[in-house]
Amino acid sequence: MSAFGVTRTTLVKDLRMEWRSKDAINSMLFFSLLVVVIFSFAFNPTAEESRVIAGGLIWVAVLFAAVVALNQTWAHELRNQVLDAYRVSPAPPNALFLAKALGNFLFVVILEALMAPLFVVFYQLRSVGPLWQLVVVTLLGTWALVVNGTFFAALSIRTRSREIMLPLILFPISIPAVLAMVDATTTILSGEGTPEFWMKMLLVYDVVFTMVCLLLFESVLNAE
């Protein structure tokens, strides 16, 4: 099977599993809903304030929620030694990685699409800047979180306390991406200044870390 075939088959398999169980989406959705509610109690913002802090709120909620789903990414493959079978098969490791990353990307984008109306309702949000920029920032930012998240999830299932390890490595590495996402989102929402630098920054981050992930995934998969 070609690399593309492997990616497609794995992706379709993951999507079908998610469609039937809806585990990842449901847990992420409920988790981020909780984060939104707790934040609104913790900060009790007025409409004016919420415009300023919304960028941060949205992305922190997404970041925390994504970790919930990312931790489950490789858990299916541990059952019945699927991952070991994959290692001995001639299929290219990066095809598997890309399928997992794309699957997570889709899940998190769906989560964001479902969460957006909630934010509008709870925080009286209204974008002053152009909406298409918000979409671009969302897609770039989500990939930034998900590509490294998928990678570090593969790494942390090999450690003693799986669930804890992922955020401990993912969060420090993601700091520039989070900064860029939050600032770009705040800039667009408030309509003050231009988010171009941050969008370029996210693009650079995405390209650099996608390459690093693809370069190193084989070592992680085959780590003995």
Next chain:
Amino acid sequence: MKPVSVLFIVFTLALLGFSTYQALVVAPTEQTMGEVQRIFYYHAPTAWVAGLCFFANFLASVAYLLRRNSNADALAAASAEVGVVFCTIVLITGPIWARPVWGIWWTWDARLTTTLVLWLIYVGYLILRRFATGSQTQTLAAVVAIFGFVDVPIVYMSIRWFRTQHPSPVIGGGENSGLDPAMWHAFLWNLLAFTCVGIIFVTARYRLQKLEDQVEAEHARLALERSMR
């Protein structure tokens, strides 16, 4: 311990004494900042050693992934640990100086923030080394080290942009404004002394790591032998 090591440690101790004398007595007192400026002779050299350690960690990690040599991994582990210690000293001495001079303990300026993120990344790295089990620790750690190293310039770039957009509360200061020759003198002596201290720490930690690896291998061998019986 080999005589060369003993000699080097004695030399470093003497050097440290001399450089401390240079920093605390010989170097002139700074006019506006006063005595507190002398912390610079410790702050900057420790930052330098931390940087060296993290760079050594990166090189050793790449070497490990290419060669699968456990010596490279031991060096990576040793340099990351010593790097975190020195980075912690930098993060502590910085605010002690900043409080009287800037009037604040901390500011989210590019260099400060990058140092903090660097520290966070390598603490994560050390935790991973703790949590990972068996021989795969080495590969996983090397992979994370490369991620961390790639991340640092991006962090610096992003924070610089972030902070240049808003006026920063940092006024003047820093070593860029030119040092008195006597200050340079004290600074360079301390730089040399702390680099030697860093080398001693990393070497000692490296040997310890090798011993730990040996003990672990021996345990594994004994367990195997017992199970065969």
